[in-house]
Amino acid sequence: MPSCRACGAAAGDLVLDLGEQPPCDLFPPAGDPGPDPLFPLRMWLCGRCSLAQLVEDPGTKEEPAGVEPRALTEQAADAVRALAGAGLVRPGASVAEYGSPHGGSWLPLLRAEGMREAAPDEPADLVIDCFGLMHDADQRAAMAARAARLAPGATLVMQFHSLASILAQGQWNALRHGHFAYYSLPSASALAGSAGLRPGRSWSFPLYGGTVLLELSRDGAPDAGTEERTRREVAAGVTDSARVAGLGRAARDGAARLRAQLTDVADAGKRVLGYGAASRAAALLRHAGIDSGLLPAIVDISAVKHGRRMPASAIPIVPPDFLRSDLPDVLLLFVPDLLAEVRAAFPALDEHGCEWILT
Ligand SMILES: [Zn+2]
Secondary structure, eight states, X not given: OOOXXXXXXXXXXXEEEEEEEOOTTOOOBTTOOOOOOOEEEEEEEETTTOOEEESOOOOOOOOOOOOOOHHHHHHXXXXXXXXXXXXOOOTTOEEEEEOOTTOOOSHHHHHHTTOEEOOTTOOEEEEEEESOGGGOSOHHHHHHHHHHTEEEEEEEEEEEEOHHHHHHTTOGGGOOTTOOEXXXXXXXHHHHHTTTXXXXXEEEEOGGGOEEEEEEETTOOOOHHHHXXXXXXXXXXXXXXXXXXXXXXXXXXXXXXXXXXXXXXXXXXXXXXXXOOOHHHHHHHHHHTOOTTTOOOEEOSOGGGTTBBOTTSOXXXXXTTHHHHSOOSEEEESOGGGXXXXXXXXXXXXXXXXXXXXX
């Protein structure tokens, strides 16, 4: 049985089981016939602190920083504006960042606001965690490390993809190896409490269907907005294992729907391509049992993936030229946040009347 990565409790419930999945960053050379290694991919909800968390991890290294989606860079600017408006971004004050291995640092924006980057281990006036904490296997130790960086009176701000929005939108494929925690306001507040921090204000953003930025400090108190947001999350079921287990149903339905859509496309004799060879695409394809018979190739702008294939299937990863030379009738987009920029970058798709499938 697992024990909680945040509070150590052993009581909890398995809420999502995606079966055996390849490690998240495995993209073998196209000529490698496999078989590829597979590991269980499961989510567990702590019965005490309500942290949704990854059960097993293969321990493989994280996906390197790739090209940042525009939605991510635009949201970073929005978030820094919100923090400046809240008086947390001040010229001359020091900042330390715990970033994501996938990139997306806010430091350039904060430097432009006149903030100074704290030296390693130097206490900072503002500590930023933007999708960083979720990558730590020991959640309690990672929160304690961030709290230890706070200068007297300083603030930690933590940004996370909200479990409430994962539930509301059935985003079961948010679950992946290397991502150890899926926070709600109740579970994030409990984790912060273990390091002597309390929630204060909070902000929400549409990124990934619902992202929360939470202010934490030693003498904080939730404002009316944070209390209301917490009530709404609890009402949405973030602390209720039966409700969170709805993700399993969403996974089965999502996989069956995609399989049916691609089967229809094939039966109609239409040409289909995928876009965005991300880890979440690998999990979805594997869960849906889709191979190159139904999806002949996936376009990705990252050159390091060209000449490679999806894990656990023989679907090749190809460069964007494929979208110019031989237009598909249907484009399956694995990262819906990319829709606007893919349309802008490849206007011929819409001119050709290309249909979109968003996963
Ligand atoms: Zn717990």
